[in-house]
Amino acid sequence: MKHIAILGSTGSIGTQALTVIAANADRYTITALAAYQNEKLLAEQIEYFKPKIAVLIDKLAADRMVTAYQGKTKILAGEEGLLEAATFYQTDTVLTSLVGFAGLKPTVAAIKAKKNIALANKETLVAAGELVMSLAKEYNVSISPVDSEHSAVFQCLNGENKQQIKRIILTASGGPFRGRTIEEMRNVTVEDCLKHPNWSMGRKITIDSATLANKGLEVIEAKWLFGVDYDNIEVCVHPQSIIHSMIEFIDGSIMAQLGMPDMRLPIQYALSYPERLSSEFPRLDLTKLAALTFAEPDTVNFPALKLAYSAGKAGGTMPCIFNAANEVAVYAFLNGEISFLDIIQVIRYTMEKHTLIANPDLEQIDAADAWARHLALLAVNDLKK
Ligand SMILES: NC(=O)C1=CN([C@@H]2O[C@H](COP(=O)(O)OP(=O)(O)OC[C@H]3O[C@@H](n4cnc5c(N)ncnc54)[C@H](OP(=O)(O)O)[C@@H]3O)[C@@H](O)[C@H]2O)C=CC1
Numbered sequence: 001m002k003h004i005a006i007l008g009s010t011g012s013i014g015t016q017a018l019t020v021i022a023a024n025a026d027r028y029t030i031t032a033l034a035a036y037q038n039e040k041l042l043a044e045q046i047e048y049f050k051p052k053i054a055v056l057i058d059k060l061a062a063d064r065m066v067t068a069y070q071g072k073t074k075i076l077a078g079e080e081g082l083l084e085a086a087t088f089y090q091t092d093t094v095l096t097s098l099v100g101f102a103g104l105k106p107t108v109a110a111i112k113a114k115k116n117i118a119l120a121n122k123e124t125l126v127a128a129g130e131l132v133m134s135l136a137k138e139y140n141v142s143i144s145p146v147d148s149e150h151s152a153v154f155q156c157l158n159g160e161n162k163q164q165i166k167r168i169i170l171t172a173s174g175g176p177f178r179g180r181t182i183e184e185m186r187n188v189t190v191e192d193c194l195k196h197p198n199w200s201m202g203r204k205i206t207i208d209s210a211t212l213a214n215k216g217l218e219v220i221e222a223k224w225l226f227g228v229d230y231d232n233i234e235v236c237v238h239p240q241s242i243i244h245s246m247i248e249f250i251d252g253s254i255m256a257q258l259g260m261p262d263m264r265l266p267i268q269y270a271l272s273y274p275e276r277l278s279s280e281f282p283r284l285d286l287t288k289l290a291a292l293t294f295a296e297p298d299t300v301n302f303p304a305l306k307l308a309y310s311a312g313k314a315g316g317t318m319p320c321i322f323n324a325a326n327e328v329a330v331y332a333f334l335n336g337e338i339s340f341l342d343i344i345q346v347i348r349y350t351m352e353k354h355t356l357i358a359n360p361d362l363e364q365i366d367a368a369d370a371w372a373r374h375l376a377l378l379a380v381n382d383l384k385k
């Protein structure tokens, strides 16, 4: 029996992970669940999975739950509660599926408590990749990727020598605005952006897919997960999202992982690795596919990808700044405060103003994140005028 804690159990990844766990109840049991404020869904999850600990980060929501709840699960609140859920002694593996920078501290705490990590929260490695990977090494814990592209690379690497990778090729759907010019994206609405062509995901990552910032975050995530230089990580637009990513080896051979766009598979693989479990997930029928197509990313009309590469290559606190400014801008867009094209302005402005700190520790990363959020908010306020 593997004992799993899910941080972000009420989200797109969290709920799909729970279906995987429910379907494999002979192998997995839930020790802890954490969410931000969705008390109704968390209550249903507690009822079904009976974790030892459940957390609502929002203290008011947690207070309401504590008052109403009469079962055996210990209900906790706030960041302290989240850290307790991340480090609970009975847990073997922590699935990190909170959204944004909020995923970093509980992940660090979980690693220090010697928990293996199934990592969906890519922002953790973007903000603090070097620190998190070296902590994982120090505490001898594994970090298994959940993100579909990184799971694909991880699967292609099975039994291979990492030193023999020539390049990683991350596939990108291109998002809902693939093929459009900046001019044609000037007036797009939140609703337009939330129509991802292939995946049903949380709002923040869906906007990131539309700007291509998601692929930028994934390039940085891949650098830290697989230890490959930025010059050897490429992005290829593949609108069908059937090939989830590829590796070219030094002999010229390219390995790819294919499958229907369904996150339950990479979630399950991250939990079951090195084993594979049978599943009822929809199967890919190659004979029914019209075509698999590939193109270079359009970095003129979608500059976020280039900005992410430059943040990654600059290193130090710069990727953390890219991430924080992006988070602020995306939520400002979702709240109707700025336009879609303003997102990139906020990121660029914040990065330009930043004085990079090399080899930051967690405290410096935390401070850099707060600094970037402050500056990005000023930029948002300016754009609102
Ligand atoms: N969805 C997908 O298919 C994929 C997602 N990922 C990554 O996985 C992570 C989760 O994404 P996804 O499941 O789509 O996101 P969702 O928005 O669907 O879920 C987010 C989860 O985080 C909680 N949450 C919301 N706001 C905060 C906050 N401010 N602080 C802490 N927790 C918060 C939510 O709780 P509540 O419900 O209570 O608000 C919810 O449990 C992201 O890092 C994303 O990039 C990676 C690959 C694919």
Ligand SMILES: CC(=O)[C@@H](O)[C@H](O)COP(=O)(O)O
Residues within 6 Å of the ligand: 147, 148, 149, 171, 172, 173, 174, 175, 199, 205, 208, 209, 210, 214, 215, 263
């Ligand atoms: C499912 C998943 O892993 C997402 O990160 C997905 O890759 C987003 O699609 P884009 O390729 O459009 O960014």
Ligand SMILES: [Mn+2]
Residues within 6 Å of the ligand: 147, 148, 149, 218
């Ligand atoms: Mn992805």
